[in-house]
Structure formats: C-alpha cells, structure tokens
Amino acid sequence: MNNDRRALLKTAAMAAAGSMVAGATLPVLQADQAVDGLPTGEGLEWNKAPCRFCGTGCHVQVGVENGRVVAVAGDKAADVNKGLLCVKGYHVGGILYGKDRLTRPLLRKDGKLTEISWDEAIETIAQRIFDSPDTFAFYGSGQWTIPEGYAAQKFMKGGLSNNHIDPNARLCMASAVTGFLATYGVDEPAGCYQDLDECDVLITWGNNPAEMHPVLFSRVTDRRSRGEQVRIIDIGTRRTRTTDAANDYLEMKPHGDVAISLGIMHLLIENDNYDQSFVEKHCNFRGDEADTPTLQGEPISEEEFRQRIAKYTPEHVEELSGVPADKIRMLADLFGQHDIRITSLWCMGMNQHTMGTAINSLVHGVHLLSGHFGRPGDAPTSLTGQPSACGTVREVGTLAHALPGGRVVTKPEHREQSEGFWNVREGSISEVPGYHTVKMFEQFTKPTAAGGDITTMFVQVTNPGQTLPNLNTLFNDKQGLEDKFLIVSDVYPTATTALADLILPAAMWVEKNGMFGNSERRTQQWFKMVDPPGEARDDCWMTIAIAHKLFEMGHEGMKDKDGEFIFAVKDDAGQEIPVWEFDRYYDTNVDKHLFEEYRQFTTMKHKNLAPYEEYVKARGLRWPVVEQEDGSWRETKFRFSGFDDPFVKAGEEFEFYHSSSSDGRAQIWFHEYQPPPEMPDEEYPMWLCTGRVLEHWHTGTMTRRVSQLSRAMPTAYVEMHLEDAQAANIRQGEIVTIESRRGVCDLPVWIDGRGRPPRGTIFVPFFDETKLINNCTLEAYDPFSKQPDYKKCAARVVKKTTAKVPS
Amino acid sequence: MPISGLVVTFASSVEEHISTIESITNIPEIDLGQACGSKLAIVVDSETKTRDQEIWNAVRDLPGVIDLAVAMVAFDEDTEEEPSTRN
Ligand code: SF4
Numbered sequence: 001m002n003n004d005r006r007a008l009l010k011t012a013a014m015a016a017a018g019s020m021v022a023g024a025t026l027p028v029l030q031a032d033q034a035v036d037g038l039p040t041g042e043g044l045e046w047n048k049a050p051c052r053f054c055g056t057g058c059h060v061q062v063g064v065e066n067g068r069v070v071a072v073a074g075d076k077a078a079d080v081n082k083g084l085l086c087v088k089g090y091h092v093g094g095i096l097y098g099k100d101r102l103t104r105p106l107l108r109k110d111g112k113l114t115e116i117s118w119d120e121a122i123e124t125i126a127q128r129i130f131d132s133p134d135t136f137a138f139y140g141s142g143q144w145t146i147p148e149g150y151a152a153q154k155f156m157k158g159g160l161s162n163n164h165i166d167p168n169a170r171l172c173m174a175s176a177v178t179g180f181l182a183t184y185g186v187d188e189p190a191g192c193y194q195d196l197d198e199c200d201v202l203i204t205w206g207n208n209p210a211e212m213h214p215v216l217f218s219r220v221t222d223r224r225s226r227g228e229q230v231r232i233i234d235i236g237t238r239r240t241r242t243t244d245a246a247n248d249y250l251e252m253k254p255h256g257d258v259a260i261s262l263g264i265m266h267l268l269i270e271n272d273n274y275d276q277s278f279v280e281k282h283c284n285f286r287g288d289e290a291d292t293p294t295l296q297g298e299p300i301s302e303e304e305f306r307q308r309i310a311k312y313t314p315e316h317v318e319e320l321s322g323v324p325a326d327k328i329r330m331l332a333d334l335f336g337q338h339d340i341r342i343t344s345l346w347c348m349g350m351n352q353h354t355m356g357t358a359i360n361s362l363v364h365g366v367h368l369l370s371g372h373f374g375r376p377g378d379a380p381t382s383l384t385g386q387p388s389a390c391g392t393v394r395e396v397g398t399l400a401h402a403l404p405g406g407r408v409v410t411k412p413e414h415r416e417q418s419e420g421f422w423n424v425r426e427g428s429i430s431e432v433p434g435y436h437t438v439k440m441f442e443q444f445t446k447p448t449a450a451g452g453d454i455t456t457m458f459v460q461v462t463n464p465g466q467t468l469p470n471l472n473t474l475f476n477d478k479q480g481l482e483d484k485f486l487i488v489s490d491v492y493p494t495a496t497t498a499l500a501d502l503i504l505p506a507a508m509w510v511e512k513n514g515m516f517g518n519s520e521r522r523t524q525q526w527f528k529m530v531d532p533p534g535e536a537r538d539d540c541w542m543t544i545a546i547a548h549k550l551f552e553m554g555h556e557g558m559k560d561k562d563g564e565f566i567f568a569v570k571d572d573a574g575q576e577i578p579v580w581e582f583d584r585y586y587d588t589n590v591d592k593h594l595f596e597e598y599r600q601f602t603t604m605k606h607k608n609l610a611p612y613e614e615y616v617k618a619r620g621l622r623w624p625v626v627e628q629e630d631g632s633w634r635e636t637k638f639r640f641s642g643f644d645d646p647f648v649k650a651g652e653e654f655e656f657y658h659s660s661s662s663d664g665r666a667q668i669w670f671h672e673y674q675p676p677p678e679m680p681d682e683e684y685p686m687w688l689c690t691g692r693v694l695e696h697w698h699t700g701t702m703t704r705r706v707s708q709l710s711r712a713m714p715t716a717y718v719e720m721h722l723e724d725a726q727a728a729n730i731r732q733g734e735i736v737t738i739e740s741r742r743g744v745c746d747l748p749v750w751i752d753g754r755g756r757p758p759r760g761t762i763f764v765p766f767f768d769e770t771k772l773i774n775n776c777t778l779e780a781y782d783p784f785s786k787q788p789d790y791k792k793c794a795a796r797v798v799k800k801t802t803a804k805v806p807s
Numbered sequence: 808m809p810i811s812g813l814v815v816t817f818a819s820s821v822e823e824h825i826s827t828i829e830s831i832t833n834i835p836e837i838d839l840g841q842a843c844g845s846k847l848a849i850v851v852d853s854e855t856k857t858r859d860q861e862i863w864n865a866v867r868d869l870p871g872v873i874d875l876a877v878a879m880v881a882f883d884e885d886t887e888e889e890p891s892t893r894n
C-alpha cells in the first residue's frame with residue numbers, strides 16, 4: 001500500500017469511527033449517502049453486501065481495488081448495524097484470501113485426489129444421478145443464497161421428483177420453525193430488532209448474543225451507555241460474556257428451561273396475573289394428543305390447561321430446573337406487569353434440544369399468556385446462526401418435507417401450485433417427505449446391502465464432516481464404502497472434503513451475486529464484485545449445469561411441460577441464454593430470474609417479497625413487503641399487529657391470520673417436562689455442552705483462514721469448573737481426553753476462562769477441525785423438528801498427560 | 808498492515824475512564840478521535856497483523872471497556888492467510 005493511499009485510508013477510518021460516536025444515538029443515513037466519507041479514486045470502488053457470517057445480517061461496504069477486496073466498512077446506511085461490525089465482520093474480506101483456496105475440481109482416483117476438468121466433473125455427477133435418481137441426496141445450508149437454495153429445491157423436487165434435500169439448518173433452527181408453526185401456524189418471528197431498542201427487560205434463554213450476535217447485543221448495551229435502563233436476565237447452563245452484562249443470572253440444569261416456562265405460566269394463572277383480555281380475544285389452549293402427538297395438537301380448555309399446569313409450582317420447578325423458586329416468582333411477576341416491555345431471545349441453546357419444539361412453543365406461550373406480544377419491545381424472538389437460515393431454508397423451504405413459500409409436499413394443493421409455478425408436469429412432485437438430515441446421513445453411511453439407500457450425496461456450502469452429531473456413526477462410517485459417492489462443493493479443504501470422492505471449488509460471498517434473509521425477516525441483496533480464484537465457480541451454476549447435462553441426457557424431469565429446460569433463461573428477444581456454460585453465466589443476472597420466479601410462491605403465507613430491483617436499492621427489506629398506492633414498497637416490522645401489518649383486518653388490534661385453528665388465534669401450549677435423553681451417571685458423570693466462540697464462525701472453515709482470528713482463538717478447549725478440575729488433579733492447560741459412549745476428543749483444559757460452567761458440566765466449542773468434539777455428541781433428536789441435541793449428553797474427562805501450563 | 812477505525816464503548820461516560828484512555832494513548836499505533844458519551848473513536852495503524860491483534864486484544868481487555876466495534880478496516884495484499892492444517 002503506498003503512503004498516499006495509507007494516509008487516505010487512515011483519514012477515512014477516523015472519519016468512519018468518528019461518525020459512529022458523534023451524537024447520542026447511532027446514525028442511520030439514507031442509502032445513497034452510505035459511501036460518504038469512504039475514500040474513492042485510484043480505482044477503489046465501494047459496494048454494499050450483507051456480512052457472510054451470522055444471522056444478524058449486518059451490512060458492510062466492500063472496497064475493491066484491482067479486482068481484489070482491500071477494505072471493509074460498516075455500512076452506515078444499514079438499519080441492522082448502523083455502521084458497526086463485530087470482529088468477524090471486520091475480517092470478512094480476509095476470508096476470500098486463504099492460501100489453500102480450492103481452485104480446480106478434484107476427483108478421487110485410486111485413493112488420490114486428481115485434478116479434472118469441470119466438464120468431467122459435471123458429467124460424472126449427472127451420470128450418477130441419471131443412473132439412480134432415487135438414491136441421490138442433496139445436502140445444503142442456511143449459507144446457501146436464496147437463488148442457490150431455490151435452484152436446488154426446484155432441481156430436486158420439481159426436476160428429479162426426489163425429496164431427499166435437507167440443509168444444515170436442520171441442526172440449528174428446525175425447532176424454532178416447528179415452535180412458530182405450532183403457535184402461530186406460520187414460521188418466523190413477528191417482531192424485529194427494534195424490539196431490542198425498546199424493551200425494558202431482555203431475557204436470554206440459553207443464548208449468548210454477546211459472542212454469537214455481538215452487533216445485536218451492542219444495540220442493547222449501547223442503550224445502557226446512553227443512560228437508559230434495560231434489565232438483562234440471563235437464563236443459562238453456564239456463565240458467558242452475556243452473563244457479565246446481565247442484571248440477573250439464573251443458572252439452570254439442562255432441560256430446566258421447560259420447567260421454568262411452565263413455572264412462569266403456572267404463577268401467572270395462579271395469581272390471576274395473566275392478560276385475560278389478550279388471551280380471550282387472541283388465543284386458544286393446546287395440548288399433545290395422547291396417541292400420536294402432532295404439531296397441530298388438540299384443543300384443551302383453559303380449565304384443562306390450569307389443571308395440567310397446576311403441578312409446576314415454583315418449588316417443583318426449582319427441583320427440576322435448579323433455579324430457586326423465588327427467581328421463578330420474580331420472572332412471573334415481571335411478566336405480570338403489563339406496563340413494561342419484555343423481549344425474549346434464543347438461538348441454538350433452545351433449538352438443539354430433544355424438547356426443542358416444546359420449549360419454543362412454551363416460551364411463545366409465556367409471552368402470549370402475559371400479553372407481552374406485538375408492541376415494540378414485547379416479543380419472543382429466535383435468532384439464526386447462519387446468514388440465510390430464514391431466507392433460504394425457511395422461506396424457500398429447502399427441507400425434506402417442504403416446498404417454497406410455506407408449502408409442504410404432503411398437501412396435494414401445495415404440490416399442484418408448485419408444479420404450476422414451475423410449469424412441470426402434473427404429479428412431478430413426490431408426496432413422500434425425503435430424509436431429514438440425521439436420517440439422510442444414516443442412510444448414506446450405512447452399506448447399500450444393509451439398506452443404506454442413499455448412494456450419492458451432493459453437499460454444498462457446508463461441512464457436515466465436522467457439524468453432524470455422533471460423527472463416528474453419521475459421517476466417519478462413509479470411509480471404505482466403495483459404492484457410496486460423496487460430492488462436496490466448498491471453498492477450502494474441510495473435514496468433509498477429507499472423505500469426498502469429488503471436490504468442486506466454489507466461489508464465495510462477493511465473488512458471486514447473492515441474496516440472504518436474516519433473523520428479522522430482512523431480505524438483502526448484493527452483486528458480484530471480484531472474480532473467484534482459479535476455476536472456482538458459483539454453486540447455483542453447478543446445480544444448473546448438472547440439470548442441463550441431465551436434460552441433454554434425456555432426463556424427462558429436466559424438461560418443463562413445453563419441453564423446455566426447467567432453468568431456461570431467455571433474453572429480451574426470446575432467445576435462450578446458455579447459462580449452463582460458465583462463461584455465459586453472467587450474460588444475464590440469473591439470481592434475478594430465479595428470485596422473480598420464487599417471488600410468486602411468497603404470497604400464500606403472506607411472506608410477500610418486493611421485486612428484485614427494490615432490494616438492489618435497499619439495505620434489505622423485512623417481509624411482508626407490500627406495494628403502496630404511489631408505487632413504492634413498504635416493509636413490515638411488526639407482524640400480526642394491526643398498527644403495522646398490512647394483512648391484519650382493518651380495525652383489529654391483532655390478527656393471527658395463519659392460525660392453525662383457523663380462527664385468527666395463536667395457540668398457548670402445554671407440554672409436560674421430560675428429562676434429557678441421556679443423563680450423567682457413574683460411568684459418564686459430566687454434562688457435555690457444545691457451542692461457539694466470538695472469533696470463529698461455526699466450523700471455522702473461513703475464520704480459521706484469517707490469521708488474526710485464528711491467533712486470537714487458535715484451538716478448541718474444554719471449559720471446566722475449578723473444583724471439578726482440582727478433584728481430578730487436572731491443571732490449567734493440561735490435555736485431557738473427553739469420552740462419551742460415542743467417541744473421544746483430546747483438548748486442553750480452560751478453567752475460569754471466558755465461559756464458566758458450573759460443577760459437573762463441561763463446555764467445548766466445535767469450531768476446531770483438528771479436535772472434532774462431535775465424535776462425542778448425541779444424535780437423539782426432537783420428534784417434531786428432527787433437530788439433534790448438541791447441548792447435553794453424558795461424558796467423562798480423563799487425564800492424558802502431565803500439566804503443560806502450571807496453574 | 809491493516810488500518811482500522813474502531814469504536815471503544817466504556818461502561819460509563821468517557822471522562823470517567825481517564826486512566827484507561829491514558830493506556831490507550833500509550834499505544835503508539837493508536838490515534839485518538841472523537842469522544843461522545845461513553846464512546847471513543849480510535850484509529851489503529853500497525854505494521855504487522857500480529858501487532859494489530861495484540862492491540863485489539865489489549866484495548867478490549869482494558870478496565871471499563873465493554874465493547875470494541877469496527878467502523879472500517881482496510882487491508883492490502885499482505886493479508887494472505889496461512890494454509891489450513893488439512894493441506
Ligand atoms: S454480528 Fe454477525 S453479521 Fe454482524 S458483523 Fe458480526 S458476524 Fe457479521
């Protein structure tokens with residue numbers, strides 16, 4: 001960098017930081033002012049993109065010079081982050097430039113990875129699918145852009161008539177989806193991030209936003225630094241950085257959240273402190289069917305609800321959860337105050353739970369019963385860990401049972417509508433749900449002769465070799481199964497590519513066009529800014545190229561009803577653009593074509609999206625986005641609330657217009673507390689909990705390539721309580737072996753570190769591919785969401801070597 | 808050799824954290840910028856990535872600092888990262 005450029009950038013950095021502190025509140029500028037204050041000239045250009053990492057959806061300005069990303073600035077025009085970024089966002093540009101980027105397709109021949117051409121790679125995949133379309137599975141991601149996920153969904157369900165498509169989001173937010181569906185009849189939070197600016201009380205349920213959604217959390221701590229009162233109540237199984245900022249910390253036993261929510265509802269009813277008017281007007285009560293419980297449940301009377309919940313007295317809840325009875329009373333008293341605003345936040349801690357659907361529904365129930373719903377600051381809100389878990393997985397519906405826009409494969413009218421939008425022949429979509437993630441990998445890693453009926457799997461934009469639970473069963477068993485074929489598209493070598501038969505080098509983030517949907521229903525768009533390295537190519541192109549190869553081979557499913565290619569894109573003159581040829585892929589904006597096609601699906605469940613061009617202008621828009629009389633498009637912040645949601649009937653204060661009971665009401669559920677699937681015992685006396693750290697994003701595939709982040713958090717570790725460590729004569733830094741009934745993992749011990757687990761509990765982050773803690777975790781899953789429980793299983797800590805770092 | 812514009816947030820008003828600000832001033836690679844309420848703008852211009860990391864960690868761990876956020880970062884060709892252990 002020359003000195004002039006350095007001086008210029010330094011001035012710009014000072015201006016950018018200065019503007020963040022000026023005034024009492026953080027600025028939100030008009031979109032077209034966003035690049036003001038950022039240096040231009042000498043070829044440096046800025047363009048907007050959402051951050052590549054967590055589901056917060058911060059927007060950044062990306063500075064590009066000579067075909068390379070050279071700077072990143074928080075986007076002042078972005079309402080989500082108001083110009084700020086966390087340490088990961090700060091390094092988001094660096095993730096493109098790891099030295100070991102995958103740049104050529106690699107095929108395993110005689111055990112060795114050999115470079116092949118893209119033509120050979122696409123042909124190999126198409127041939128395997130052509131030969132056995134029913135035993136092919138597509139495993140994707142909440143990191144898929146909306147067009148990528150939509151293309152994969154159409155390819156599988158509309159083209160191949162095969163529903164074996166599921167995403168890694170099954171592992172992180174599936175229970176949130178089922179919780180929303182069971183409660184409101186439609187998925188995704190009603191509130192938005194503005195709730196964090198307006199609440200009086202913030203309750204974090206097994207959630208650590210200080211590390212996992214830091215920019216969101218800073219919106220809350222910022223309020224305090226401006227002298228506003230906001231009380232933070234942290235309910236968790238271990239102390240975290242969020243606890244450090246909390247006014248109250250309620251330490252619960254694993255599964256204690258279920259008992260706590262039941263206890264709050266018990267007291268609200270017992271003390272006649274619930275919001276009778278809200279409940280009478282807007283809610284029903286629901287319980288599990290005795291025989292085969294469903295998401296619909298069965299209606300129960302308020303009286304029946306009272307009877308079922310009667311046993312969850314504060315004392316009984318204390319016994320089940322470990323949280324003192326007076327703290328349960330404190331929570332119930334808070335929810336009993338109608339003049340304050342309460343926001344609940346949760347993420348993986350509540351979703352990765354064998355009672356995941358139940359606890360999600362119960363927390364919604366606490367808010368509904370107390371009437372803490374639908375006013376700014378009063379909201380039950382689930383966050384997502386991935387940038388497009390909402391936009392791509394939940395909205396496009398890239399799940400084994402789903403179709404776009406909230407449809408499901410089991411409903412004939414939904415299949416018919418989807419076939420209509422896709423112009424594919426009647427009956428193309430199979431009515432049988434495909435395999436959910438755990439089942440999909442069970443079937444892939446089981447020998448074909450033993451009934452393992454998935455033989456080819458295509459993994460895009462994710463790393464299941466590190467993230468699946470019980471890796472020894474669900475992933476590592478793939479080794480040696482000669483007839484199983486694993487195709488992995490990624491940007492770097494990973495634990496998954498280590499067992500891949502074919503590796504495809506992928507373009508990432510601003511090397512391609514994209515759209516993400518964040519945790520607050522905000523759809524965001526960006527354009528390609530730089531070329532990918534070597535022969536790396538867009539994931540969406542890969543799907544289209546495979547589809548076209550199948551079309552050429554005569555696969556009927558790849559033709560629409562008019563005999564045309566199902567992904568045909570035409571120019572203004574009606575000529576087809578050969579987008580399956582990579583050098584023609586950017587002759588048009590394929591994202592825009594796919595998005596406009598997908599938009600048709602979004603009105604059934606009132607998840608209306610605006611035209612693509614509106615997202616080009618904005619820093620995202622929260623759906624439903626509805627056209628106004630003057631032709632402009634208006635987003636919705638508070639769904640189901642008459643003052644903001646255009647779909648609520650005129651004059652109604654609230655309307656749950658997708659109510660599963662078809663009467664405009666939300667459901668308040670009762671679920672009986674059940675103990676965790678595996679509990680510590682004599683042999684395995686500790687609770688093992690897994691999770692994340694601030695510096696690394698999920699498996700660390702990207703963030704471990706950024707040396708600053710990697711140095712800041714170089715290795716996974718096991719957090720232990722000092723007394724547990726002393727009792728076992730284990731010292732700070734000593735390497736120990738974590739053992740469970742499923743596997744082992746060696747880790748250094750961290751005592752009194754950033755997270756502080758209570759006695760009897762250990763915590764291990766899963767970002768480190770050299771220490772695969774998921775060899776130990778349990779694949780037991782929630783019966784509704786099929787989401788596994790990574791947060792609690794039985795384990796033991798075994799001394800391995802003598803202490804390396806004296807305590 | 809990254810250059811970054813950062814925002815330090817203190818637990819209370821900036822004036823109440825004189826000794827921490829002194830510690831920040833003692834880091835030669837840091838220039839102080841505007842302060843308002845509990846927020847202080849700084850720019851870090853360091854020679855190496857290691858030093859940048861050290862400074863980031865040092866500031867984040869100073870007494871009274873509750874948050875460190877980024878307003879802008881610029882980096883250049885020297886930011887190519889180390890290969891993974893799986894190569
Ligand atoms: S909070 Fe999430 S989206 Fe925002 S900068 Fe950090 S990692 Fe990116």
